[in-house]
Amino acid sequence: MTDAEFKRVLRDWETAAAKAAKEQRSRFPVTLVPGEKILYTHEDLKDFDPDRDLGVPGRYPFTRGPYENMYHGKLWTMRMFAGFGTARDTNQRFKYLLEHGQTGLSTAFDMPTLMGYDSDHARSKGEVGREGVAICTLQNMETLFGGIPLDQVSTSMTINCTASIALAMYLAVADEQKVPYSRLRGTMQNDMLKEYIAQKEWIFPPEPSMRVIVDMMEFCADHVPKFNTISISGYHIREAGSTSVQELAYTLKDGLTYVDYGIKRGIPVDKFAPRLSFFFNSHMNFFEEIAKFRAARRIWARHLKEHYGAKNPESWRLRFHTQTAGCSLSAQQPENNIVRTAIEALAAVLGGTQSLHTNSMDEALALPTEPAVKIALRTQQILAHECGLVDVIDPLAGSYFIEDLTNRMERECEAIFTSIDDMGGMVPAIERGYPQREIAKAASQFQRDLEEKRYIFVGVNDHVEKDEKPLPILKIDPRVERDQVAEVRKFKEKRDNGAAKRKLEAIVAAAKNNTNMMPPIIEAVKARATLGEICDVLRKEFGEWREPPIYW
Amino acid sequence: MKAKKPAKAVKAATTRGPRKIRVLVAKPGLDGHDRGAKVVAAALRDAGFEVIYTGLHQTCENIVNAALQEDVDAVCVSILSGAHMTILPEIHGLMKKKGMNDVLLCGGGIIPDDDAKELNGQGVGRLFGPGADTRDIIKYLNETIPKLRKR
Numbered sequence: 001m002t003d004a005e006f007k008r009v010l011r012d013w014e015t016a017a018a019k020a021a022k023e024q025r026s027r028f029p030v031t032l033v034p035g036e037k038i039l040y041t042h043e044d045l046k047d048f049d050p051d052r053d054l055g056v057p058g059r060y061p062f063t064r065g066p067y068e069n070m071y072h073g074k075l076w077t078m079r080m081f082a083g084f085g086t087a088r089d090t091n092q093r094f095k096y097l098l099e100h101g102q103t104g105l106s107t108a109f110d111m112p113t114l115m116g117y118d119s120d121h122a123r124s125k126g127e128v129g130r131e132g133v134a135i136c137t138l139q140n141m142e143t144l145f146g147g148i149p150l151d152q153v154s155t156s157m158t159i160n161c162t163a164s165i166a167l168a169m170y171l172a173v174a175d176e177q178k179v180p181y182s183r184l185r186g187t188m189q190n191d192m193l194k195e196y197i198a199q200k201e202w203i204f205p206p207e208p209s210m211r212v213i214v215d216m217m218e219f220c221a222d223h224v225p226k227f228n229t230i231s232i233s234g235y236h237i238r239e240a241g242s243t244s245v246q247e248l249a250y251t252l253k254d255g256l257t258y259v260d261y262g263i264k265r266g267i268p269v270d271k272f273a274p275r276l277s278f279f280f281n282s283h284m285n286f287f288e289e290i291a292k293f294r295a296a297r298r299i300w301a302r303h304l305k306e307h308y309g310a311k312n313p314e315s316w317r318l319r320f321h322t323q324t325a326g327c328s329l330s331a332q333q334p335e336n337n338i339v340r341t342a343i344e345a346l347a348a349v350l351g352g353t354q355s356l357h358t359n360s361m362d363e364a365l366a367l368p369t370e371p372a373v374k375i376a377l378r379t380q381q382i383l384a385h386e387c388g389l390v391d392v393i394d395p396l397a398g399s400y401f402i403e404d405l406t407n408r409m410e411r412e413c414e415a416i417f418t419s420i421d422d423m424g425g426m427v428p429a430i431e432r433g434y435p436q437r438e439i440a441k442a443a444s445q446f447q448r449d450l451e452e453k454r455y456i457f458v459g460v461n462d463h464v465e466k467d468e469k470p471l472p473i474l475k476i477d478p479r480v481e482r483d484q485v486a487e488v489r490k491f492k493e494k495r496d497n498g499a500a501k502r503k504l505e506a507i508v509a510a511a512k513n514n515t516n517m518m519p520p521i522i523e524a525v526k527a528r529a530t531l532g533e534i535c536d537v538l539r540k541e542f543g544e545w546r547e548p549p550i551y552w
Numbered sequence: 553m554k555a556k557k558p559a560k561a562v563k564a565a566t567t568r569g570p571r572k573i574r575v576l577v578a579k580p581g582l583d584g585h586d587r588g589a590k591v592v593a594a595a596l597r598d599a600g601f602e603v604i605y606t607g608l609h610q611t612c613e614n615i616v617n618a619a620l621q622e623d624v625d626a627v628c629v630s631i632l633s634g635a636h637m638t639i640l641p642e643i644h645g646l647m648k649k650k651g652m653n654d655v656l657l658c659g660g661g662i663i664p665d666d667d668a669k670e671l672n673g674q675g676v677g678r679l680f681g682p683g684a685d686t687r688d689i690i691k692y693l694n695e696t697i698p699k700l701r702k703r
Binding site: 010036075096100111112114115123124125126127130131169199200201239240241327329330331365366369424440443444447459470475476481546547548549550551552 | 680
């Protein structure tokens, strides 16, 4: 068929389809997929150049996957996020997971640890050990990894404004275990830009936060070469209500901003860029999520190679962790969440994720119970082993729809980059509240689409059931807070206060002199200064960030 | 983006009486989850309420002082950090101490049913969970606040 003939056939079909009956459909809110277009053909891929835009897996521009062999070389890591109560409670959970074959640990910290307060601080009241484990002393960190040889595991720590201190404590434990830093593997989340944008855990204003991050990048490039120093995160941006393309654009722009700051410090891009990793959300808009993951790799590779002139292919290679969308779960009929999570996990695998956390069905209600976590883990195992999903790499490549959507993602993302550049970059954009406001708008639009039933959320705005039987949920014992507070107080009483104070002064000196703060922070935690004390001296030095209370 | 027009009945109710309903939307503690608080604040504003948003990371004292200064009819607290059994009774106690008996304390977040019942028993108003419709929140405030004002 010639082009002209095909176009005629297509027009005929369009006329017939337009006349045929149509039902009102539920549409995912603020999607990039045009609502009126119901068929994709090669006409949509006129400028598509598979050599340029796809290539092969493990090669530039990495659209088809970061590694040559993908899941034939290694399945994705099934990395379930865990942390609750005291260091002892979480250490036991870690050992349980390791005994059952898990090799990667993923640590959830409690809110005081994440915000830089010791457990015995007035602001910590009611929050100790609730959303994760409380770690504010070297002793807590020793307990958390007690009996776990640090050269045998890879440890991911979801911690940001206090990441430098958590890393210092981890390194101090490695020293005690006589494990050289060069053998430590793991990831610090350490992504402050997305904190200002979405997760909202911070201490200092953006510029000093960037300085601490670059200190860590520099220190790890020299001394802890196998640690991923930042996990640049879209997860929280999406959870805060962003669209998929906002998630993609803000996250990649955050990543490029870290690259800018690293280069400004004088670290060669190929020395630190290979240790940057990413963390995305997988929501319910199935095809769009897959396109997002594929576009992410291509955009990152193009910028690193073409704009920054990175020479090492590992600098171009975007690797990412995925978590299924917590905000897509319903508190109503929670068993339905098992299905939602499976669909989102499927999109992550089709998008080529390196590791995956699947949410448990009860997470719209509380931290998950063990039986709920087990089903979530089993969901990943079923995807990995039962349905032929991993036999072929990037099996959706070449689909008219998927490739068009991937291209569309890239174009929209570049347009958002341009608006941010026009504001002077991501830090000034954050300071004037731009991404925060755009996300709040998208979140309100999502809510309106739900309430006006343009989007059907099963069990919430349709197919609702009255008098549901409640699920059993996890409760945190108030004893946790009492025990931890007592332990921290005892820790402070027993140490040499003068020594701790001198080491805290050394941190302030490094902060003032613009020398790398990591060595004095390591010295301070070894001298038993606490997380809250280190943050306090730096609060005085750098000031505290207050977000303007705008709801848009 | 165009804001949704409030339903007529809602609009009428909020403008009836001596003045518009004033609401403080508050984020206490260290919790940074502000999606829900912002969505609710925007919906209440669009429905004709006067909304004051505290911003993040407020202490209980800050919240109660702001409520007094702004002379609000309701304090709507959003908590997703699991600290509700500490924070809500503390805010409630401070409000009582300051004689704010005609001010409604209500809220939302991730609050298990059993905890919500216990808090309701202590005098805290309704606590809306995930999946709540903002129109139900508006209706609740419109029905509850005039009764408190009469006291």
